[in-house]
Every structure is written in structure tokens, then in C-alpha cells.
Amino acid sequence: MIKAGIIGSTGYAGQELVRLLHHHPDVDINFVSSKSYSDKDYDEVFGNFYEIMNIKCINTPENISDLDIDVLFTALPHGITSGMVSQKALEKFKIIDLGADFRLKDVDVYEKWYTGHNSKELLKDAVYGLCELNRDEIKDTNLLANPGCYTTCSILAMTPLLKEGLIDPSSIILDAKSGVTGAGRGINLATHYTECNETIKAYKIASHRHTPEIEEQLSYAAGENILVNFTPHLVPMNRGILVTAYANLKDISDYDEIYNAYEKLYGNEQFIRLLPKGVPAETRWVKGSNYTDIGFTIDERTNRIIVTAAIDNLIKGAAGQAVQNMNIMFGLRENTGLEFLSPFPI
Amino acid sequence: MIKAGIIGSTGYAGQELVRLLHHHPDVDINFVSSKSYSDKDYDEVFGNFYEIMNIKCINTPENISDLDIDVLFTALPHGITSGMVSQKALEKFKIIDLGADFRLKDVDVYEKWYTGHNSKELLKDAVYGLCELNRDEIKDTNLLANPGCYTTCSILAMTPLLKEGLIDPSSIILDAKSGVTGAGRGINLATHYTECNETIKAYKIASHRHTPEIEEQLSYAAGENILVNFTPHLVPMNRGILVTAYANLKDISDYDEIYNAYEKLYGNEQFIRLLPKGVPAETRWVKGSNYTDIGFTIDERTNRIIVTAAIDNLIKGAAGQAVQNMNIMFGLRENTGLEFLSPFPI
Amino acid sequence: MIKAGIIGSTGYAGQELVRLLHHHPDVDINFVSSKSYSDKDYDEVFGNFYEIMNIKCINTPENISDLDIDVLFTALPHGITSGMVSQKALEKFKIIDLGADFRLKDVDVYEKWYTGHNSKELLKDAVYGLCELNRDEIKDTNLLANPGCYTTCSILAMTPLLKEGLIDPSSIILDAKSGVTGAGRGINLATHYTECNETIKAYKIASHRHTPEIEEQLSYAAGENILVNFTPHLVPMNRGILVTAYANLKDISDYDEIYNAYEKLYGNEQFIRLLPKGVPAETRWVKGSNYTDIGFTIDERTNRIIVTAAIDNLIKGAAGQAVQNMNIMFGLRENTGLEFLSPFPI
Amino acid sequence: MIKAGIIGSTGYAGQELVRLLHHHPDVDINFVSSKSYSDKDYDEVFGNFYEIMNIKCINTPENISDLDIDVLFTALPHGITSGMVSQKALEKFKIIDLGADFRLKDVDVYEKWYTGHNSKELLKDAVYGLCELNRDEIKDTNLLANPGCYTTCSILAMTPLLKEGLIDPSSIILDAKSGVTGAGRGINLATHYTECNETIKAYKIASHRHTPEIEEQLSYAAGENILVNFTPHLVPMNRGILVTAYANLKDISDYDEIYNAYEKLYGNEQFIRLLPKGVPAETRWVKGSNYTDIGFTIDERTNRIIVTAAIDNLIKGAAGQAVQNMNIMFGLRENTGLEFLSPFPI
Secondary structure, eight states: OEEEEEESTTSHHHHHHHHHHHHOTTEEEEEEEOSTTTTSBHHHHOGGGTTTOOOBOBOOOSOGGGOOOSEEEEOOSTTTGGGTOOHHHHHHSEEEEOSSTTTOSOHHHHHHHSOOOSOGGGGGGOEEOOHHHHHHHHHHOSEEEOOOHHHHHHHHHHHHHHHTTOBOGGGOEEEEEEOGGGGOSSOOGGGBHHHHTTOOEEOSTTTOTHHHHHHHHHHHHHTSOOOOEEEEEEOSSSSOEEEEEEEEBSSOOOHHHHHHHHHHHHTTOTTEEEOOTTOOOBGGGTTTSSOEEEEEEEETTTTEEEEEEEEOTTIIIIIHHHHHHHHHHTTOOTTTTOOOOOOSOO | OEEEEEESTTSHHHHHHHHHHHHOTTEEEEEEEOSTTTTSBHHHHOGGGTTTOOOBEEOOOSOGGGOOOSEEEEOOSTTTGGGTOOHHHHHHSEEEEOSSTTTOSOHHHHHHHSOOOSOGGGGGGOEEOOHHHHHHHHHHOSEEEOOOHHHHHHHHHHHHHHHTTOBOGGGOEEEEEEOGGGGOSSOOGGGBHHHHTTOOEEOSTTTOTHHHHHHHHHHHHHTSOOOOEEEEEEOSSSSOEEEEEEEEBSSOOOHHHHHHHHHHHHTTOTTEEEOOTTOOOBGGGTTTSSOEEEEEEEETTTTEEEEEEEEOTTIIIIIHHHHHHHHHHTTOOTTTTTOOOOOSOO | OEEEEEESTTSHHHHHHHHHHHHOTTEEEEEEEOSTTTTSBHHHHOGGGTTTOOOBEEOOOSOGGGOOOSEEEEOOSTTTGGGTOOHHHHHHSEEEEOSSTTTOSOHHHHHHHSOOOSOGGGGGGOEEOOHHHHHHHHHHOSEEEOOOHHHHHHHHHHHHHHHTTOBOGGGOEEEEEEOGGGGOSSOOGGGBHHHHTTOOEEOSTTTOTHHHHHHHHHHHHHTSOOOOEEEEEEOSSSSOEEEEEEEEBSSOOOHHHHHHHHHHHHTTOTTEEEOOTTOOOBGGGTTTSSOEEEEEEEETTTTEEEEEEEEOTTIIIIIHHHHHHHHHHTTOOTTTTOOOOOOSOO | OEEEEEESTTSHHHHHHHHHHHHOTTEEEEEEEOSTTTTSBHHHHOGGGTTTOOOBEEOOOSOGGGOOOSEEEEOOSTTTGGGTOOHHHHHHSEEEEOSSTTTOSOHHHHHHHSOOOSOGGGGGGOEEOOHHHHHHHHHHOSEEEOOOHHHHHHHHHHHHHHHTTOBOGGGOEEEEEEOGGGGOSSOOGGGBHHHHTTOOEEOSTTTOTHHHHHHHHHHHHHTSOOOOEEEEEEOSSSSOEEEEEEEEBSSOOOHHHHHHHHHHHHTTOTTEEEOOTTOOOBGGGTTTSSOEEEEEEEETTTTEEEEEEEEOTTIIIIIHHHHHHHHHHTTOOTTTTTOOOOOSOO
16 A cells, blocks of 8 residues: 655645545555644544544644655645755655646746745656656656646647647637636635626736746647747636637648547547547536546638637646556556546536 | 446436446446437436446337346336336346335325326335335335435434434424435426526425425334425525424433434444534535435524434435445445545535 | 715625615715725725726724714624714714614623623614614614614514414524625635535524524514524525525414415515515525515415515615615605616526 | 617516616616517516516517507517518617627628528618717617627727737637526526536537627728637626637737727727726626726737626626617617616625
């Protein structure tokens, strides 16, 4: 059994991770920690765990390299994990960080969009954990940067088109819509029920921190540096991300050519589902599961492609992908503990 | 492996049942049928099954006694299953009916609240499948009447109080609140999104068909015939039932006396959770799971008890309890395929 | 023109009041104050006022008796207004308090459910502003206690039955359901979007502070001291309160007898609508308006009456009733500025 | 007083129109008609009108030219109004059509996106009623084509940029999000509560009928024929449209240059609000009102502009604009009956 510790276990991603690990046949949860709820019973914080998991939140460990575990999951505000991780810890166990600290290779880009990084020397060892695109590197790393929710959905949507050179890389527009869990469990007026129910808005237009992460990964796919427009929206629902992506087709492409590009990259992927012709992605069919649904439409009038991609932001966009990465890193069957389909309607 | 057939597989309860059986380690789905969607791929009707279950809906079988299965689940409008079931079929396989046809023992009561019953001679053989209260009889039956959603929640909430003689049986008021899946997948104006979103209403006051079912079971518990007030409400959410129940305490009871009554009956039940003192039930902690949460408060000023009980109407209130009953009927571990906790927030 | 000041103008009730007064043909808004947003433009706090009302929030006035206004509205947490009001102020202008400070006549009851009262000597002068029941006293007061939201709905639902002696006064159960604006604009985890969306719960069972207010007013109607069970629930919607009330009928009553009791008291009331036979109240038909809808059903099996009553908690349950009271106090036509019907669906 | 008739009064736009006209100081409602609810009391169909408007729905008039009215509003599925309108009727009274029949000048485009038009000879006389852009022609017409909801929002968002030549007209992408009232009151599975709650999807990608209407009007603004990408999305909320629009800036523009383009066209418009720098449009601030909110952001990295625009789809996107048009056509103050601000939170 893999002994796992979870630091930051009482945010939404942390809690979802605890739920998935609790059900995982090869994992024992060693500890859950929380700054806000230390010394509280975990099932007092989250009533779904009542009578199911009898464990107390501990405080954040002072020195993680003392921990007797096989894998450490961290789900913390940016900057904290990078101050916690050390070479010594990485020699003892694997670390899967659900935060932003190790996602960007270019430290200057990091410093521009975030603030000071606390272990720059480790950045070169970190592997970006988008499972379907980076599986080989993931196998061998001890320091895994689990991708962001918007980024997972955006990158999976656009990579095949860029890899096959089918679109103008400078024309990408990503209009993203997220449920409110994407904003986390910290309270503030913007996510007070009656402030965000029955309304929709864009936010952080041209300035959201997931932008450079998307750009870095899509640049790899394109083989050149690219910039995108990324606009997140807050949708009155609990879970789910839908990305509606637009790009100019380089040539006149037909449906099959595009489809083959997706099929080539994702044809064998269990967790990516290419939807039938004419069927756009909807968050309801992936919510509560680790799946990514992708559909596309060619607008012949404007010669643009419109791609729709949907994920559950807390599963494929966070905890589920973290477990998938763990499975890869420990040589388990990749879908262990993740083979559940979306409950509907939920 | 248990070979299972599902008739009425494209309503919400039917679909939830298919999902649970798909994940059940001891079950093979033999067929799914649907009047509305016969010959359609199941994953075209429910996108959550896309690329996961490759099976076509068949039309409702004409003569079920020809079926080569071990268990038949029926999830149909009332009156249809009772016209379909036969002694011959019951000799070949077990039947678990998620509809209302075999829930009431008293056929006169059935005729009053529903319309004509089509196999009255089988009523005496049917067992009411509220697992926690009727386990022994369930083990031995071939014809199981799976309880209604409101009824499951109401009966579990009140039975201990009646069995222990703690409340005045003529004083029971059940104020129930349900998510919209409770109204089914059939379209009508009342459940059109913009007609029931952002509003709450009571409906079928003093006339809902679950009333006699609740009364019959609570009468067993009380050892006398009782009547209740049952008022269902439609709440703008997908899933979940909350019952707020009121009754006059016979004597001055203290918290422990009441708690012991619940503990006595449910103390060993995995799927019933007695909440800590002062914690009322909330649907969010049971949604997506087979659990029933129960809390209670004594109002010393009025000497009444207020019980809150919550379930997922499609799981413990329908498909989950059907699987739990199947497990009992086939001698499996009772929680097989049901040991998942509620995802949150969902 | 009536010069009005609003203290506590940036809570939900305060803001709704500002909106209603802005549209009121006989009122000039003299100032709006706010502790949290002092010196901010009001339309920066509430975008619906953008380019419509160009006014800055001032800080809470230190000494209200200096104010040059005709009427002061206060919408503050309990205890603050009673520390602010003085005889001197009341000689200069009328005060309409949307808070709880002057609602209870019995100061001992107040001290039990709230904490210290800061101007007990004024309690005897305060008039409880349930317009339809107390119109004559309202006309002549300078200190008006505007009723609570749950209480308005509960009292209007039950008063005719008690006045006419049709029900057992000891049998009243009030099961109330409220939208989330009822919890105010202050942020906390319980009203974080993803904590209260897609779920329903009861809260403050047998302990909500509106209980004594309901009991005091219903005791007047009954002519004896009565206690009730009042259970509030939080419903995932922005606005609206539905009260489902239960009581034992004293005798066998028929529909007309009950109807006449309501008609006798409310037959001439513009803002109370007795619904047709068989039609229960729904919040959607009153939301955004000052109306109260009331329906009832007699359950002959149990000889109980089930009353449903619905209001908009921020209008008839707060700001609308405050304006209605102002109209009465200033001798205006009672419906001035309140004659708008509910927009649908909204 | 203007005598008004409303044909198609029981759809959502029709009902909103009846509400606005009921409150309009210069209008008498002469009749409301409905195919589905003829001979029903209007307040039985819409409970918000209970005890407020005592009027029966009549059946659709056979020959409208016999009607003794000053203005006829039609809110019908496409094709029906064009078969109903005649030169004779237009000589007797004004017609404001909330449907699609007279919106497109190019009958070939109409035939391509819709089906057969039934009064092509009248198309040349029809005026497209986007009030702020077409006021002079609206004054003088008897046949007004009230714009669609998506189109109103999209056209108002982009027109200033095209008129001032600031953007590449071939680069426009309109990503639109609508509440579910946009889909109308007709029941179908897609708008069944539990099918569209807690999910988001795009629909009719590259094929929505509002596309040619947007293109025709934006072509006028651009002075050349242009094509756009328009993608509607269904959002789980009752009301409101948000358009997030993207376009390539022709040159390096600064904020002021863009702002001045909007100010030039809309600076004197009561119902268009240019939001402060950095504030994107949100549907909640316009819902329940006739306002259009517009904000924009320049992304210097990609040299694109992102415009956000929000309206209430049933008011500025339908009934409110129809009343605004009526006011212009009858020489009334343009905001008569429309001067209400958005209630919040609702």
C-alpha cells in the first residue's frame, strides 16, 4: 500500500483528493493536514465523511522531510509549497503539487504572473503532469506539477490542432466558463451565494494566471512561442469547466482531417472522449468523473474551427489528475481508483 | 455473475440503476430496455455513458418469463409492472420493482390512491424492501417492492420513535422537500427550467400517493393504524430529499432517551448515520451516496420533537436501495457496489 | 417631498429600500449611510444603480437628532438602533426600524432571545408595523418597528384562523423556507455559493429569534399566550419565503368557513391575495413585489389545516413593508411606490 | 391613451410585454391573445397577475385589419406574423413584431436561415428597431421589426468599433451566454430543469439564426459585408445575456481612443451604460431592467479587444425594447414606463 499524506486537505481540491484516495485500492491515507482546521475531525469539516473516515486534521508539518510516507500531495496557495519542498524530501518520497509553484519552467514568467518563487533550483526537475501528453516524463519524476483546471481543459482542446499544424497559432481565443468551486473554499463577497447566483460574468480578462501556463504548453505543441487570449467566466453552478476555443484554420480543412488529428493523439486515451460529429461538450456528462469531452465544429463561412472541451474542474482539473499522475509514477494501472462515470443528473 | 435486466432504463431512477449495476463487481447487465428510446444507443441517451457502455436500448420485452436472467429490475409508471409480472417469471428469476405496484399490502388502499392493479394475487408474496427494517423477509423473496423516495426517508426518520412508543402517533407531520429529479424525466411545464428555478412550492398537499405507503409502514411500527400529514415541496436543485418531521412527545423525554431509540434500531446500520447532537441533516452530505442522515431536536417549550432526515432520492430513495436489496436477496455483502461517499460540492 | 435618510443602506434590505425610495414619487433620498462602504459611491457598491443614482455613502451619523430629515430608516444588526434612537430624535422626525430592536413589547423576552436593549423606555411607544393588522396605530406613531421576514409571512398566514377561533392554538407548526438573501450580505462559509447551492437544510431549529416575535403577535390574535414550533430552512434561491403552516382544526370546518375567516380580515387588502381553492402559494408569483399570497387545504383525514403563504423576503418582508408603513405614517395612498407586480421568470 | 393588442401574450416575451404595458402610463391593453391558452384567465396562466389584471386570453384574431387598436404587438414563431400582416392593417395601426419575420432586409438570407416568408412585399417598409442606432427611421414607420436578444447585445457591443474603423471586421468572435428564458416557454427535454441545471453547453454552433441578423447590422456599421463567429451558450439561470466579443485591433489603440468611440455613439443614451475602466459587464446589474452594460479590455499582448456586454434578454432583448420603440413611434418620452432599475439580488 502506498502511504499518502495530504497537505491542504480542506480546500475543495484537497477534499476531493482525500475522497479519491480513500476509495483508491492501493493507497493508505497517512495524514491530512490543514491550517484552518487543525485538530478538528475531518468529518466535522466535511459531513460527507461522517462515520466513514475517522481521522483528525493535523497542522501543516514543519519539516516535511521527516515524514514517513511514499507520496505527498500539496494543495496550497502559490508560493507555500515551493518554500516547503527540498531535495532531501524528494529523495525520500514523491511529491505531487496541485498548486502553481512548479508548473512554469520559465522562472521569469513565473515572477511576472505570480510573486517570488522559493525553490527555483528545483524547477528544472519538476515535470508538468498533463498525463496524456507527458506520460513518459511523469513516470520518472519525483516532483510533479499537477496542471491547473482551466489549463488542462484548454491544452487538451488545442494541442492536436497545433501539433498537426492545422491552425494559425496566433489566432487562438479561449473563452472558458467555470463553476464556482473553481474559486475555492475561501469566503469572499464575489462568491457569496446571492452575489454570483443567477448571473454570469467574465473576470480577470487578459490577466488570469493560467494564461502563461497554457501558453507554455501550447508553445511546445506548436514548436514556437505563442500567445493566446484566455477569458475565464464564473457560471452559477458548483462544478465543471467548459472551454469554447476559436482558431483560424490554416487551410480549408475537412471534418475528417481534423478528427484524425485528435484521434491520432487521443485515440487510445481512456479519459479523453472525442464526441460524435455535431455534438458539443457539456459539463454535465463529465461532472463527477475524470473524463475530458472534446467536440469541434468547422465554420466554413469564416474558415474557423470552434472546439468545445469539458472537464470536472475538481477531478480531471485537480484531484483526479493528481491520482492519475500518482498511478503513473508508481507503476499502477493508470485508471486505478478513477473508473467511475459521471452521476446524472447531479 | 448475476445477469440483470433493466426495464425502464431511461428514466432517472433507471439510469442511476444502470450506472450502479455497471460498477457492481458481481453483476453483468444483460439488457436495458426503454419504450421511448428503443434501438437507440444508451450512451446517446445519456452522454455520461459515452465510450463506457456500448449497448443499445431494446424495446420492452413482450413476455418477461422468456428472459434468461437472474434478476429483473423494473422502473415503470404504476400499473405497468403489475401487468407484466407472473408467477412463471418469478419462478425463473427475482424481480425488484422500483415502481409503486407492489408496495401496498392493502389492495383497497392501492385502488383508492392509484387505479386498477393487474396482479392482485401476487401482492401477498411481495416484500417491502426497506432494507434496514425488513432484512429477513427480503432475503427470501422473489418479488421485491422497492420503496418510494419520500417514503424511505420518512419511514426511517419516524420508525424508532414509534417502535419505542415515544411519540403520539396521531401527531405526525412530515414536511418533505425534494429536488426536481423526484419529478422524473418526463417533460411538463411544471419542471421546465424557468418555471421551477428560483422558487419553492408545496404540491399535492394532503393527496400525494406516498402518503398511504408511509402510513402502512408506520402503522406496523406503531402497532396501530395511524394517519399522517405529508406535504411534499419542490426545491430548485437536482437531487436530494429532506424530511422535517414533527411529533408530540408522549412524556418529557431527554436527548439520551431519544438517541437510544435510534441507536437501538440503527446502531449497526452502515447506511444510516445518526448525526451528532445539534446537527440537522442536509442533503449535500448524502447526495450521490446511499446514506441516510438523521438528526433530531427536542423543543422543550412545546414538548415536540423535530426530526430531520436526508437521502439522495435517486440512490437510497430508488436505485441504491434496489441494489442493496439485490445484494441481500443474492446473499452478497450488503454494501457491495454501494460503498462510495458523497462527492462534495456537487 | 419627504426627506428620507437610510442608515445601513448597503445590506440587502437597505439596498432594496434605497431602490424603492428612489422610485417613490413623494420621497427625496437625503443620505445613505454605511459603516462598511462609507465614502464609496453607492453605484460602485451596487452596479444596478450605475449612472442612475449618483450619491456617496456617508458614515453612520454620530448623533441622529441633528439630521434634517422627515423620516429615518434604520437597517442594522440588533442592539445598534436602540442605542441610537432618542426621544429628541423622535420629536424631529419619524423612525422606521427594519431591525429587531423595537419589535418585542416584552423586554424580558427580548433579553432572552437577543442581548441587552439600549432604550427600553421607548419600547412602549413603538408600534409593530404589520400594516394590514395594525394600520390604525401605525398612523400615529413616530417609532415604527418593521416586522421580520419570516414573521410577516407566518403572522399573516395564521392570524385569521386564530382570531376566528378555528384552530387549536397550541398545535401550530410553522415550517418556513427562505432564499439566501434572508441571511444577509455578510460573508460566511454557510452562504458561500458552493456550500448552500444544490442542497437544503433546516437551521436554528427551535431556537430562531423570529419565534418570540411570531408568538407575541399570534398571542394577540388568539387572545391567549401561545407557543409555536418554527423551523426555518435555507433554500438555494436568491429571494422568497414560503411558510407551510399546520394546525389542528377545533371542529370539522368546511372550506367556506375557513375562506370566510381570511376574507373577513383580508378581503379589502391590496397586498394580500387569497389564492383560488386548491392553489398553494409559490414564491415565484410574489418575488419582486409587495404581495403576500395565501392558500390553504383542509385534510379531512387528520382534521388539520395546511396553510401556505409566500412573500418576497426583501420587499413585503422588509423594505416594501417599510415603505408601506411610511405611506401610512405620512398619510399617503398606502400603495404609493409599491404598485408593481412580480417580474416572471426572474 | 394608446390602445394596444398583444398577439402571442403567453410566451415569456409576450408576458413580459403585458407586464410592461400594464404599468405603462399611456397604454390601455385592449386584448391579449394566445393560441395555447385562449379563453383562460390571464392570471391563471401567470400567477403574478393574480388579482391585478382581470382579463381573458382571446384566440388569435382571424383578420387583424378589423382590430380597433393603435398598436399591435406580435410575439410569435417565425413565419406566422408575416402571414398575418397586411398593407390594410398597417394603414390602421402600427405593428411591432417581436419575432424574426421582418428583421432581415435580404429575403434570400431569410429564406436560407428560416423558411418561406409570407409577405415579402412589406420587407422594404419594415424598420429594424434597435432604438439607439435607428431612432430616426423608427419614428416614421408603421412596421417595426424588434431585434432579437442575442443580436441586440452583440450589435450594441460592436457597432462603435466598426463605425470608427478600429477593428478588423473579419476578426469578430461573439461568444454569447444566455439564461434559459431565451429558449422560450415551450417544453422540451433540453430545458427540463434537471437537464440544464448545473451544466453549461454551447449549442447551434456556427448555425444559430441570429447570426445573419447580427451580420446584416454590423455590415451597415462597417460599411462592408462582414461575417462573424457567433456561439450561443445555455447558462443555468433564468434571465440575462452576456456577450464576450473578441476582435483584432487594426492599430495599436489606447484605452481612451476606444472609450471615445463608445462615448461618441452612446454618450447620450439613457439605456446604454459604459462601465468604468476595468469593470466587465455582469448580467445581474441589468436583469429586470432595460439597460445595456458595456465594458472592454485591451489585451496589449495580442492586440485584441475583449468587449463584454450584458442585457436582460426579455427586456432590452425583447419586451422592453418593444416598448421603447413604441414610445419613439408615438412621440412619447423614450423612457416612459421603462425607468426602473434592476432589483438585486434577484
